[in-house]
Amino acid sequence: xxxxxxxxxxxxxxxxxxxxxxxxxxxxxxxxxxxxxxxxxxxxxxxxxxxxxxxxxxxxxxxxxxxxxxxxxxxxxxxxxxxxxxxxxxxxxxxxxxxxxxxxxxxxxxxxxxxxxxxxxxxxxxxxxxxxxxxxxxxxxxxxxxxxxxxxxxxxxxxxxxxxxxxxxxxxxxxxxxxxxxxxxxxxxxxxxxxxxxxxxxxxxxxxxxxxxxxxxxxxxxxxxxxxxxxxxxxxxxxxxxxxxxxxxxxxxxxxxxxxxxxxxxxxxxxxxxxxxxxxxxxxxxxxxxxxxxxxxxxxxxxxxxxxxxxxxxxxxxxxxxxxxxxxxxxxxxxxxxxxxxxxxxxxxxxxxxxxxx
Amino acid sequence: xxxxxxxxxxxxxxxxxxxxxxxxxxxxxxxxxxxxxxxxxxxxxxxxxxxxxxxxxxxxxxxxxxxxxxxxxxxxxxxxxxxxxxxxxxxxxxxxxxxxxxxxxxxxxxxxxxxxxxxxxxxxxxxxxxxxxxxxxxxxxxxxxxxxxxxxxxxxxxxxxxxxxxxxxxxxxxxxxxxxxxxxxxxxxxxxxxxxxxxxxxxxxxxxxxxxxxxxxxxxxxxxxxxxxxxxxxxxxxxxxxxxxxxxxxxxxxxxxxxxxxxxxxxxxxxxxxxxxxxxxxxxxxxxxxxxxxxxxxxxxxxxxxxxxxxxxxxxxxxxxxxxxxxxxxxxxxxxxxxxxxxxxxxxxxxxxxxxxxxxxxxxxxxxxxxxxxxxxxxxxxxxxxxxxxxxxxxxxxxxxxxxxxxxxxxxxxxxxxxxxxxxxxxxxxxxxxxxxxxxxxxxxxxxxxxxxxxxxxxxxxxxxxxxxxxxxxxxxxxxxxxxxxxxxxxxxxxxxxxxxxxxxxxxxxxxxxxxxxxxxxxxxxxxxxxxxxxxxxxxxxxxxxxxxxxxx
Numbered sequence: 001x002x003x004x005x006x007x008x009x010x011x012x013x014x015x016x017x018x019x020x021x022x023x024x025x026x027x028x029x030x031x032x033x034x035x036x037x038x039x040x041x042x043x044x045x046x047x048x049x050x051x052x053x054x055x056x057x058x059x060x061x062x063x064x065x066x067x068x069x070x071x072x073x074x075x076x077x078x079x080x081x082x083x084x085x086x087x088x089x090x091x092x093x094x095x096x097x098x099x100x101x102x103x104x105x106x107x108x109x110x111x112x113x114x115x116x117x118x119x120x121x122x123x124x125x126x127x128x129x130x131x132x133x134x135x136x137x138x139x140x141x142x143x144x145x146x147x148x149x150x151x152x153x154x155x156x157x158x159x160x161x162x163x164x165x166x167x168x169x170x171x172x173x174x175x176x177x178x179x180x181x182x183x184x185x186x187x188x189x190x191x192x193x194x195x196x197x198x199x200x201x202x203x204x205x206x207x208x209x210x211x212x213x214x215x216x217x218x219x220x221x222x223x224x225x226x227x228x229x230x231x232x233x234x235x236x237x238x239x240x241x242x243x244x245x246x247x248x249x250x251x252x253x254x255x256x257x258x259x260x261x262x263x264x265x266x267x268x269x270x271x272x273x274x275x276x277x278x279x280x281x282x283x284x285x286x287x288x289x290x291x292x293x294x295x296x297x298x299x300x301x302x303x304x305x306x307x308x309x310x311x312x313x314x315x316x317x318x319x320x321x322x323x324x325x326x327x328x329x330x331x332x333x334x335x336x337x338x339x340x341x342x343x344x345x346x347x348x349x350x351x352x353x354x355x356x357x358x
Numbered sequence: 359x360x361x362x363x364x365x366x367x368x369x370x371x372x373x374x375x376x377x378x379x380x381x382x383x384x385x386x387x388x389x390x391x392x393x394x395x396x397x398x399x400x401x402x403x404x405x406x407x408x409x410x411x412x413x414x415x416x417x418x419x420x421x422x423x424x425x426x427x428x429x430x431x432x433x434x435x436x437x438x439x440x441x442x443x444x445x446x447x448x449x450x451x452x453x454x455x456x457x458x459x460x461x462x463x464x465x466x467x468x469x470x471x472x473x474x475x476x477x478x479x480x481x482x483x484x485x486x487x488x489x490x491x492x493x494x495x496x497x498x499x500x501x502x503x504x505x506x507x508x509x510x511x512x513x514x515x516x517x518x519x520x521x522x523x524x525x526x527x528x529x530x531x532x533x534x535x536x537x538x539x540x541x542x543x544x545x546x547x548x549x550x551x552x553x554x555x556x557x558x559x560x561x562x563x564x565x566x567x568x569x570x571x572x573x574x575x576x577x578x579x580x581x582x583x584x585x586x587x588x589x590x591x592x593x594x595x596x597x598x599x600x601x602x603x604x605x606x607x608x609x610x611x612x613x614x615x616x617x618x619x620x621x622x623x624x625x626x627x628x629x630x631x632x633x634x635x636x637x638x639x640x641x642x643x644x645x646x647x648x649x650x651x652x653x654x655x656x657x658x659x660x661x662x663x664x665x666x667x668x669x670x671x672x673x674x675x676x677x678x679x680x681x682x683x684x685x686x687x688x689x690x691x692x693x694x695x696x697x698x699x700x701x702x703x704x705x706x707x708x709x710x711x712x713x714x715x716x717x718x719x720x721x722x723x724x725x726x727x728x729x730x731x732x733x734x735x736x737x738x739x740x741x742x743x744x745x746x747x748x749x750x751x752x753x754x755x756x757x758x759x760x761x762x763x764x765x766x767x768x769x770x771x772x773x774x775x776x777x778x779x780x781x782x783x784x785x786x787x788x789x790x791x792x793x794x795x796x797x798x799x800x801x802x803x804x805x806x807x808x809x810x811x812x813x814x815x816x817x818x819x820x821x822x823x824x825x826x827x828x829x830x831x832x833x834x835x836x837x838x839x840x841x842x843x844x845x846x847x848x849x850x851x852x853x854x855x856x857x858x859x860x861x862x863x864x865x866x867x868x869x870x871x872x873x874x875x876x877x878x879x880x881x882x883x884x885x886x887x888x889x890x891x892x893x894x895x896x897x898x899x900x901x902x903x904x905x906x907x908x909x910x911x
Contacts, residue, residue, distance in 0.1 A: 338694040
């Protein structure tokens with residue numbers, strides 16, 4: 001029962017709701033258009049700066065997309081939001097810090113930067129995978145047949161438990177991630193100066209997403225995952241071990257989130273026990289934007305959200321004469337989240353899927 | 359059975375490394391002998407033995423053996439941790455792996471001796487846990503009650519000491535507590551024995567006819583009188599600190615009653631609920647403040663109705679867009695709204711109106727007929743009256759036509775609509791009234807703190823309110839009060855616990871959903887229904903799930 005299917009009869013009966021929603025839409029459109037026109041007329045930013053915004057947005061969006069894969073795959077199979085997925089992302093990056101710091105101190109990090117990066121990604125992915133599987137085992141599996149509100153509440157509980165568990169284990173301060181010497185400075189790509197970290201992040205995210213997509217589409221296990229997403233009972237009748245596939249989904253989603261955690265640490269250069277919350281929500285937004293349950297959609301959604309969020313404050317808000325528009329970056333992301341949930345819960349690419357699941 | 363032991367061993371590692379053991383180690387259960395941290399580790403051991411014995415289907419001896427083995431495994435794990443620490447400095451990674459912790463784990467003995475001791479103690483305690491699992495419940499329950507009472511005496515010793523402050527009570531005090539320290543051995547033993555005996559007596563008398571009882575109506579009146587007297591006397595007996603804690607409990611009760619309308623009755627999971635609390639607080643702040651952001655310099659009493667109205671309208675306005683959204687999506691959408699409100703208020707763009715991150719300052723205390731509600735002891739009465747009024751409204755709403763309409767949409771929106779319930783107005787009323795209740799809480803919060811700033815209105819508050827409703831029992835008004843007393847009041851009183859309260863909230867949310875989804879004091883309908891939901895698929899689900907657990911544990 002999709003949300004969209006229900007809204008229609010409700011709205012038909014009472015038109016003021018419709019009018020209100022149209023007003024809301026119009027207001028957002030007016031703000032965006034007005035702001036854009038204003039900003040462009042002011043001409044405060046050069047073309048290069050816009051390119052920088054877009055590249056930064058893409059890098060950040062790549063991270064969101066990697067995290068979003070976990071949301072979307074789990075939703076595809078269990079029809080539930082793994083609220084703790086942001087914490088899965090945090091756990092890997094935070095734990096890998098304790099590998100990165102000694103590596104940096106011994107100089108290994110700069111002597112073998114690629115190897116170190118791979119090692120860190122492996123550690124983070126392993127830890128996140130473990131946490132994701134543990135959460136599934138403890139908080140979700142026993143409740144598979146419970147009413148829908150119940151697993152959502154355990155998910156919220158698991159999310160908070162993980163945050164404060166890692167706070168207790170690793171402390172409440174920010175940890176400064178070591179920087180790679182190799183990734184300092186810029187590369188000229190197609191005549192555009194791109195920060196090296198961002199290029200690396202974008203490239204790694206692209207490779208990981210491609211690999212994941214191939215895994216889901218080409219391998220036998222991937223086929224089993226898609227089968228379970230389609231119809232659990234039928235899949236079980238075909239001899240697929242549904243429980244095992246669910247665990248595997250959590251594991252793969254967790255590993256992607258762990259890798260995303262390292263990329264996040266490369267860009268933002270610090271980790272913290274609360275770092276998973278906002279990226280988690282944004283990745284969820286990406287997943288919904290792309291049509292939840294849809295893997296390429298999550299990737300596109302992530303990139304789109306990253307770019308809008310990075311370009312948005314300058315493009316939409318500066319032109320309105322708003323003070324310190326960058327503080328409102330998250331407001332743009334959350335507004336997109338709310339708008340998507342209200343107006344297009346099936347997402348941009350989600351038409352087909354949503355119709356099927358309705 | 360060593361698998362159970364390993365799971366509980368991991369738990370023991372976790373509570374040690376996360377700092378829980380050491381934090382609780384600062385509190386004596388028996389002065390100089392046993393600390394709360396040690397009790398926590400012993401509880402893990404007991405639980406391992408108990409679980410292992412419950413899981414085993416062998417004979418009595420086999421089950422005891424399983425418990426012993428599990429306990430020994432946990433002990434082995436604890437010893438392993440202490441031994442690891444002698445090899446590498448765990449503290450570079452785990453901030454709480456302090457020398458004091460290992461002093462506690464190993465008892466200051468060399469690693470190998472300590473290891474052997476841990477295994478031996480673990481085996482012993484695991485055996486005791488297994489014995490508890492094998493013994494009839496009638497025998498175990500009084501012991502558990504006694505242990506809980508003894509532990510409460512230790513954990514809330516400040517409170518008990520406060521009550522025993524007056525000089526005539528000095529002998530009792532000195533008998534129960536070491537001066538400047540924890541409870542004495544005889545004190546703990548006496549409390550344990552007394553409560554265990556009481557529980558045993560109660561158990562024995564239960565089901566036996568001929569108990570003298572007042573008619574139910576008289577009983578109710580008696581309890582209400584006792585309750586009112588207790589409520590009135592608490593802050594006087596407990597002093598400002600206790601009053602402050604009770605005010606906070608009251609504020610959460612107000613919010614809980616509001617969210618209870620949305621989640622408990624109407625089934626609309628709202629994670630942005632703190633926004634309405636914030637709106638109530640900011641309205642009162644802006645209307646009454648004598649500082650730079652004050653716009654009207656009204657009195658508190660004039661501002662409160664406006665705050666409630668503004669919250670109600672805000673609830674309806676934020677409710678309209680999410681009318682068509684259900685379940686998980688609704689939770690996330692409301693979370694988004696809550697965060698948007700907080701971020702906007704926090705931003706520099708709106709600073710001229712809301713004061714940005716510093717907020718609205720200089721909110722005067724309410725004055726009624728020349729009497730100023732200055733301290734927490736005065737605000738307490740204000741909170742109690744407000745909570746009582748709101749609880750009364752909530753109670754009347756629950757069984758009204760509207761309340762039943764809410765429950766109908768909770769059960770099934772489509773069926774409810776087919777039965778002629780107007781989903782739009784019913785849902786909007788749930789959002790609006792829930793928000794209005796939170797607005798009352800926000801108004802009192804504003805005058806309690808004397809200033810409002812965005813930092814006070816984080817998502818955590820929404821989660822706490824949700825947690826207290828769930829712990830208390832969704833849809834139950836007494837449940838809300840019990841939930842806020844347990845989840846908000848207890849951690850405030852247990853100060854060293856403060857850092858871990860959210861950890862415990864998270865664990866409690868998960869554990870409640872797994873073990874007792876209807877809450878501590880469930881509403882009758884909810885209990886019936888959740889039980890039914892649980893029991894229905896049992897025939898189908900129990901066997902494979904159980905089999906999976908056996909294999910996977």
